[in-house]
Amino acid sequence: MARIGVEGTLSDVREALQSKGHDIVELKSEQDTQGCDCCVISGQDKNVMGMADAAMQGSVINANGMTAEEVCQAVDSRGQQQ
Template identity: 60%
Template sequence: MPKIGVEETLTDVSSLLREKGYDVVALRTENDAQGCECCVISGQDQNVMGIQNAVTAGSVIKASGMSAEEICQEVENKLR
């Protein structure tokens, strides 16, 4: 299954993705996103300093305002 990076604070999303069989990695540092086909972030700390460094070629999903099920559906859509 694809490797999905999920921000540590999104535990419900991590659990649901694991239940669906995905290889879930906690995003603690920029290096954790390497090799992920998709990353899920809360969006709260997004680009605070105005710096953007691309660390993954995969899709990035901003989870703000979405339920865990909606996020999982978005992940599945991005991986198609």
């Protein structure tokens, strides 16, 4: 299964992904994204100016407005595209 970085505030998403067998890393800093296939963020700290540097090569999923199951589906579909 994939190694997924999940923002700390998304405990329901973390639990749902773990139940599907994914390896979960809590995102506390940019270094935590290294080695992750995908990262899930809450969207609360979104870079409004659009000037953020890309810190990782994998997909980033903004979970704002999504259920935990919808996030799991997004992670699975991104994994199949790679």
